[in-house]
Amino acid sequence: MKKLILLVSALVFAISLVGCNSKQASDKEKITVWTQAAADHPEGKMFADRVKSYNEAHPDGPKVEIQNITRAGAGSGYIDKLNAAITANEMPDIFTLDGPDIGAYVDSGLLGELDEYMSEGFKDGFTQAIIDQGTVDGKFYGMGYSDSGVAIMYNEDMINALPEDVKALVPSLDQDWTWDQFIELSRKVDEFAKTSDDPAFANYEVPVSLLLTDITAGAYELGTYYFTPLLWGNDANIVAEDGVTVDGVLNSDKSVEALTKYAQLFAEPVLASATESEKTFHTGKSALSVSGFWYVNELINNYPDLKFKTVRYPKMSEDFDGLYTPSGSWAFVRNGQEEDEERIKQIVEVMEWLNNDEASKEYFAKNGSIPTRINSVDAIDTNTDNPYHNDAWTVLKYQAENTNKSRPVSPGYPYLSETFAKDVILKIAQNKTTDEATIKQYLDDAVKKIEIEFEKYKK
């Protein structure tokens, strides 16, 4: 019996040694890439195609293998697998991260910097917002493969039904407008809707759709992504430049002022709801919508009867001339625990292939992702046979080139974002809070929570 146990143990040990050796050998010959896109999603397919073309163009180089791991909601599933890989020291060579999360991973020493390994001038090919998103303490870590954008969309039939003087409040697609003008238009729409029997308003529910229900459903980042720009446009922010100071920043007078303007949406008669019904704008229940860039394809493909027009994201103040429109998206990063210089160069070469001008154009064509390369923004087609598509992309293209700003870089961004979205943005909407003092209290409470959590980053 003892002999048998000994024999089995020796066999298992030998197999594990062989296994280790073969793993190490095979790991050297391939570069693994993990993405958060489902394999059967257009985004997953475009990555798979891009990797395939790399392998075909580099038959003598290391083979690139891609794993598209489906993410749910804010990234769970994919992030859970990544966390497990980090714990087991089995991180892939290249993986994707949402732009604002890069700071947390850099702070933990998990990402490798890219500057010294990139080809000459490659980094400068990215738009400034994407460079800012991937830069921590002056070093570049994340190559954004896709940018994003938010604009205001309106239901053309509903707006056309309004009296001429109200219709005149709607800006053209190449005009800036302010939050106050947006509120004024929303009020007029609501006043008209309540007295009109125009068929365009048959399903009317609320003038503005904000998608705050996504915050309740756990997609906290959407709230921060949509509404932090209100603070930017008022010379404020949610965290200081150092990424870990919130007191005096998130709860500054300027922040309170900006959020008090946002709160105007919830003053009686309310113009927006924290609990709007599903697809409010898509189904003609709201006349206006704060819309992410993904609305364009969604509306054109799935709601062909909806006539939607697009105008710019409103400014907080007419005089503000800084960057103020929401942007940023997922980026490719590399495993910072790789120390072999030669291999790092190969990895960064693959990253460049996945993020060069050509890739950026491909991604727009296949998935409607806003290009992150300056030379590829022209790939945005604003001259199709669909005028709604053309208008929307004209606005989004303008914002990507002129007004997009990256979200702040902070090691504690996920917590910061969740607290801001849940304890401030959503709370104002749910409680229909409109007074400055209460909003200041929400911000002070949020600051208190975040300060406790951020203690660990200050050590």
Add this chain to the structure above:
Amino acid sequence: MKKFIKRFVKVRNTTEHFRQSEHYKKRDIVSAFGFLTPALILAILFIVLPIILAITYGFTDYYLLKPNDKEFIGLENFKRMITDEVLIQSFMNTIKFVVFVVPLQLSMALGLALIVNKKIKGVGFFRTAYFSPAVLSLVVISILWTVMLNPTSGLINELLENVGISKQPFLSSASQAMYTIIAISAWSGCGYQMMIFLAGLKNIDGSLYEAADIDGANAFQKFLFITIPTLKPILMFLVITTTIQAFKLIVQPMVMTGGGPDNSTITILQYIYEYGFRHRNIGYASAVTLVFTIFLVVISIIIKKLFREEKTA
């Protein structure tokens, strides 16, 4: 190990042959070991090991992105819990849920069981209808109710408005959200318990009711002095299982409210999940888990004690 397995075999086997036997063959021990191993491995991996890890991590600053930099920080995590307002609120929310849902769900289940126990036409349909929520996924149920309870366009508010009651915010109001979740949870869980009560009702000897009829007892007296005492063991079983189940509330608030509004529906399990995985603060989440586990053990002991007293009474 041999001694342990021998003892195990001795305890587990109740047949006369094994009870009388003093010696076990090697083959018996090996097969006992074979049967025991898979369960033992699973129990060690998924029960014993996580408990040991939670105890260990609870005293560290384990951050998921820095798995190799764990530092022993003594009672820091436990001290933080005392001042953590959201944690205290999530604990109170969980207690509130248990206190309300257990009696509500059990009384609904018993009421339904009494109805479907009647020998009336079409009762089979009602049994199926009342039981059907028990087979639906909690996520599906939560999504369905979220749509139906929408303050502006939901079916429930439409119905309320038709009968002259103003629209209610339900899940978007801090004062109503938890009660709404309690009602939905009781509705979705009572079907299963109704079936257990029904089995108990079927086992009550009809002669008891006949005797009561002869003595002139009315329906309420029969319910109070025959039905309830006969169902007591089932009732106690359901109180224990429903209470433990209620403490594990997480799906409904996560899907329907995200823990809001104003943290009015966040529960302990949701808090632990969010801190452990979303915020990656495994150390703190482990400390909370540890305290909550101890709390649950105490609750289980109290219920068990009550149950024992009930049995001996």
